[in-house]
Each structure stands twice: as C-alpha cells, then as structure tokens.
Amino acid sequence: MSKEAPMTRTTSVDISNRKGGLPIVSLTAYHAHTAAIADKYVDFLLVGDSLGMVMHGYETTVPVPLELMMMHGRAVTRGARRALVVVDMPFGSYEESPPVAFRNAARVLKETECGAIKLEGGRRMAETIRYLVERGIPVMAHIGLTPQAINTLGGFRARGRTEEEWAALEEDARAVTDAGAFAVVLEAIAEPLAARITRAVAIPTIGIGASAACDGQILVMEDMLGLSPRVPRFVKEFGRIGMAIDSAIADYAAAVRDRAFPAAEHTYAMKSAAVPPTAPVSQPAARKR
Numbered sequence: 001m002s003k004e005a006p007m008t009r010t011t012s013v014d015i016s017n018r019k020g021g022l023p024i025v026s027l028t029a030y031h032a033h034t035a036a037i038a039d040k041y042v043d044f045l046l047v048g049d050s051l052g053m054v055m056h057g058y059e060t061t062v063p064v065p066l067e068l069m070m071m072h073g074r075a076v077t078r079g080a081r082r083a084l085v086v087v088d089m090p091f092g093s094y095e096e097s098p099p100v101a102f103r104n105a106a107r108v109l110k111e112t113e114c115g116a117i118k119l120e121g122g123r124r125m126a127e128t129i130r131y132l133v134e135r136g137i138p139v140m141a142h143i144g145l146t147p148q149a150i151n152t153l154g155g156f157r158a159r160g161r162t163e164e165e166w167a168a169l170e171e172d173a174r175a176v177t178d179a180g181a182f183a184v185v186l187e188a189i190a191e192p193l194a195a196r197i198t199r200a201v202a203i204p205t206i207g208i209g210a211s212a213a214c215d216g217q218i219l220v221m222e223d224m225l226g227l228s229p230r231v232p233r234f235v236k237e238f239g240r241i242g243m244a245i246d247s248a249i250a251d252y253a254a255a256v257r258d259r260a261f262p263a264a265e266h267t268y269a270m271k272s273a274a275v276p277p278t279a280p281v282s283q284p285a286a287r288k289r
C-alpha cells in the first residue's frame with residue numbers, strides 16, 4: 001500500500017464554514033498546469049464560463065457549450081489536488097427546469113470530479129438551487145452582474161449604484177441563501193451594497209468588483225495576470241504576462257530569422273566523433289527525436 005498521505009480536498013462545506021473568517025481566496029482556472037500552480041494559494045478554483053471569452057474568442061459567455069465546460073473541468077481537477085474545484089453551468093444547461101438542471105449538473109460532477117457547480121441568478125433560480133442541493137449537488141450562486149443574461153440586461157453594467165436597485169439584489173442574496181447555496185458570488189455590485197449583503201446573509205459572499213468586506217474574492221486568472229486584451233475596471237493586474245509573452249515571441253522570431261536559434265546546445269550531435277562531410281545522397285537523413 002502507498003505510504004503517501006491521502007489527498008484532502010477542500011469541500012463546499014469547508015468553504016461555507018469560512019463565513020466571517022479568514023478571507024477566501026479564489027481564481028478561475030481553465031487548464032491543468034495553471035490550476036496546479038494556483039492550487040498552492042487558493043481555497044477554490046472556478047472553471048468559469050468566462051473561458052468562452054478568455055480562451056475561445058467568443059464575444060459573450062452565451063455560446064459556451066456544456067461539453068467545453070466539462071473538458072476544461074477535467075483538466076482543472078487533474079491539475080489541482082487541494083482546492084475545491086467549482087464548474088460553471090453554461091447558459092441553457094439549467095434554466096429550463098430543476099430536473100434538466102439536475103441531469104446536467106450531475107453529469108458535470110460525475111464526469112469532471114469537481115466538488116460543486118455554480119449557476120447564475122437570484123430569486124428566479126432559488127427553486128432550482130433547492131432542488132439540486134436536496135439531491136446532493138453543492139451550488140454556488142452568482143448575483144449582481146450575471147453575464148449570461150447580457151441579452152436581456154443590455155450590457156455589462158455594475159448593479160446597485162442607485163438605492164432603488166438595492167432591495168431586489170438583497171432579496172436575491174437572501175433567496176439563494178435560503179435555498180441552500182453554500183456561497184454566493186457578488187459580481188459588479190456597488191461597494192456599500194456588497195458590504196451590506198455580506199452582513200445580511202449567513203453564507204460566504206465572494207466578491208468580484210464588489211467590496212473588500214466580502215468573505216472572499218475571485219478574479220479571472222488571465223485578467224489578473226495581464227493576459228487579457230480588455231479588462232473591467234475592477235481588475236487589478238498583478239502580473240504582466242501578456243507583455244512577457246509578446247517579448248519572448250518577438251525574441252524567438254528574431255533568433256529564427258538570424259539563424260541564432262537553434263544553437264549547438266539545442267541540437268543533437270552525432271554519437272561518434274567522425275562525422276561524414278556530407279550525407280550520402282541516396283540515404284534520407286534519420287529523424288531526430
């Protein structure tokens with residue numbers, strides 16, 4: 001038997017128990033290697049449907065299919081060993097009815113081995129959240145700016161910047177809490193309202209463009225690394241990876257054009273010292289590996 005310590009992954013219950021405690025750290029992740037790096041520092045990783053825009057060049061998250069979410073979900077659960085992995089339910093995979101949501105969410109859990117799913121919507125999704133949670137599917141809710149509703153919202157605008165909008169958003173937060181969500185993402189919600197919702201509900205609030213008073217924070221990894229061409233104003237770029245990639249590729253292109261790459265150390269020498277001056281014409285050169 002292996003002597004290795006068993007892998008203990010963070011669960012949705014662990015996250016839920018962090019309400020009011022040490023801030024919860026989270027990021028999106030879409031592939032195995034970045035998930036493995038982030039796993040050391042975060043409490044949960046979200047395979048967000050923003051991958052449609054960040055990785056696949058869609059204008060919005062609306063076209064993202066369930067299969068794509070599951071493919072990236074599998075990559076992230078293979079890369080991360082410790083953090084809870086949450087997979088976003090894409091538009092069209094859960095809104096129709098609680099049973100449809102259950103069927104698709106159960107596939108996500110079984111086929112990706114993630115520990116929870118996330119879906120967008122407040123009061124309108126409360127019945128579905130309750131249905132899923134009662135049947136064993138941990139749900140993270142998402143209110144405020146819900147990008148899958150872009151076509152009815154009419155734009156990526158922050159919410160709650162006038163007091164008339166506050167009551168509805170607070171009701172959304174209470175409804176998903178009462179329905180059994182283990183945490184709720186507050187996206188692009190005016191700071192005082194996000195702080196107020198955090199005080200009002202019993203589950204952790206995870207802010208993105210919300211408030212430092214939230215129980216945790218999330219950012220899209222590519223945005224905070226400086227890899228996205230356009231970022232919302234709530235993003236702080238903690239890295240300049242886009243510029244580093246640009247300059248590395250420029251250096252590579254110049255080295256190839258100058259025949260400076262590959263250098264001797266990047267090629268394979270013959271094993272014997274005696275190298276024939278030219279290869280015999282009739283024999284094709286052996287393929288290097």
Ligand code: KIV
Nearest residue numbers: 028048049050185220
């Ligand atoms: O899809 C996503 O990346 C998200 C985060 C913005 C919370 O839902």
